[in-house]
Amino acid sequence: MSEPIANTALAEAVNAALATVIDPELRRPITELGMVESVAVDDAGRASLVVLLTISGCPLRETITADATNALLAVPGVAAVDVELKVMTQEQRDALKELLRGQGGQRGIPFNEPGSLTRVYAVASGKGGVGKSSVTVNLACALAAQGLRVGIVDADVYGFSVPGLMGITQQPTRVDDMILPPVAYGVKVISIGMFVSGNQPVAWRGPMLHRALEQFLTDVYFGDLDALFLDLPPGTGDIAISVAQLLPKAEILVVTTPQAAAADVAERAGAIATQTGQKVAGVIENMSYLEMPDGGRMELFGSGGGQVLAERLTATVGAEVPLLGQIPLDIQLREGGDTGVPIVLGQAGTPAAAALSGIAGQLAAKPRGLAGMKLGLQPR
Numbered sequence: 001m002s003e004p005i006a007n008t009a010l011a012e013a014v015n016a017a018l019a020t021v022i023d024p025e026l027r028r029p030i031t032e033l034g035m036v037e038s039v040a041v042d043d044a045g046r047a048s049l050v051v052l053l054t055i056s057g058c059p060l061r062e063t064i065t066a067d068a069t070n071a072l073l074a075v076p077g078v079a080a081v082d083v084e085l086k087v088m089t090q091e092q093r094d095a096l097k098e099l100l101r102g103q104g105g106q107r108g109i110p111f112n113e114p115g116s117l118t119r120v121y122a123v124a125s126g127k128g129g130v131g132k133s134s135v136t137v138n139l140a141c142a143l144a145a146q147g148l149r150v151g152i153v154d155a156d157v158y159g160f161s162v163p164g165l166m167g168i169t170q171q172p173t174r175v176d177d178m179i180l181p182p183v184a185y186g187v188k189v190i191s192i193g194m195f196v197s198g199n200q201p202v203a204w205r206g207p208m209l210h211r212a213l214e215q216f217l218t219d220v221y222f223g224d225l226d227a228l229f230l231d232l233p234p235g236t237g238d239i240a241i242s243v244a245q246l247l248p249k250a251e252i253l254v255v256t257t258p259q260a261a262a263a264d265v266a267e268r269a270g271a272i273a274t275q276t277g278q279k280v281a282g283v284i285e286n287m288s289y290l291e292m293p294d295g296g297r298m299e300l301f302g303s304g305g306g307q308v309l310a311e312r313l314t315a316t317v318g319a320e321v322p323l324l325g326q327i328p329l330d331i332q333l334r335e336g337g338d339t340g341v342p343i344v345l346g347q348a349g350t351p352a353a354a355a356l357s358g359i360a361g362q363l364a365a366k367p368r369g370l371a372g373m374k375l376g377l378q379p380r
């Protein structure tokens with residue numbers, strides 16, 4: 001057992017340094033999470049830190065060790081650092097879970113709590129391949145880059161693609177019955193793809209889908225988010241209905257191409273909102289045009305679909321449904337998806353990235369869930 005640090009100034013500096021070490025999954029300082037068992041500094045300036053991990057196989061042990069070492073080495077008077085990793089006892093884990101979930105360890109869907117300020121967006125489309133997942137990850141990353149706390153639930157059970165689009169290969173960490181989602185670009189991501197091995201197809205029936213989604217929303221620890229995006233499978237199937245039941249406050253973002261026929265199918269996806277009582281937050285037109293080398297625009301999939309859809313949904317749901325933006329076709333958007341670096345982060349100067357950031361800005365400008373609460377962020 002190490003001695004406490006006698007020098008008060010040094011002790012304060014060491015504690016302040018450790019408070020800057022953020023647990024990569026829980027996104028809170030390790031000092032707040034009860035993860036620092038002890039810290040001592042000997043006369044030669046050698047610091048000995050004992051960190052308690054939530055579980056023994058914690059995949060991020062190296063990140064925590066490196067971050068804590070660097071933080072302590074920055075303290076004047078610390079010349080070397082030894083980090084010892086131990087694992088929490090069941091009582092320590094229970095205390096941590098209680099800290100995270102609140103007193104009594106809430107077991108419902110946190111986004112439905114009366115006090116929840118999280119805006120929930122269900123990204124829907126009529127057809128597959130219109131860019132729903134690409135739009136989801138780019139909006140999420142753009143908002144996270146602005147400093148918002150963002151999560152994604154990849155609810156496209158048969159066609160999950162979010163981990164790939166975000167470059168995530170890490171598995172979620174399980175702390176007893178709590179699942180900690182991997183984080184990429186500041187976004188917490190959970191996907192059904194993380195629970196199947198390899199590329200094996202998922203063949204689930206409606207009730208199993210409903211149960212899986214419910215489990216995601218209940219057991220996954222997202223913490224307090226500003227925005228949660230759900231990447232839905234195309235169409236108006238079981239998952240869309242489950243989302244409406246499990247997250248009645250979710251607002252729908254409808255993605256479509258400029259093609260009139262695509263807008264027709266997309267209208268059905270948006271129009272379920274009238275049956276479920278959900279709000280339609282807006283329409284996003286993707287693949288709007290291809291910019292030619294001479295600066296002209298080639299409208300590969302026609303034009304006007306997004307605007308027409310927005311007008312029709314406005315009439316159908318009886319509330320203003322805006323066209324939030326038009327995203328051009330861009331090879332770099334596709335490449336960003338293939339390499340796991342969303343275009344808003346990797347190629348921020350491109351017109352496609354600007355269109356996506358513009359849409360994210362409109363979402364960020366909306367108040368948080370309760371009326372009158374401002375995020376204090378302006379669209380760029």
Ligand SMILES: Nc1ncnc2c1ncn2[C@@H]1O[C@H](COP(=O)(O)OP(=O)(O)O)[C@@H](O)[C@H]1O
Nearest residue numbers: 128129130131132133134328329330333334337
């Ligand atoms: N604006 C765009 N420009 C170029 N490629 C795009 C664009 N939007 C989507 N894509 C590509 O189209 C394909 C389908 O997009 P995806 O986001 O997976 O659609 P969905 O989730 O609706 O099935 C992907 O290969 C993606 O990279």
Ligand SMILES: [Mg+2]
Nearest residue numbers: 132133156161
């Ligand atoms: Mg998809």
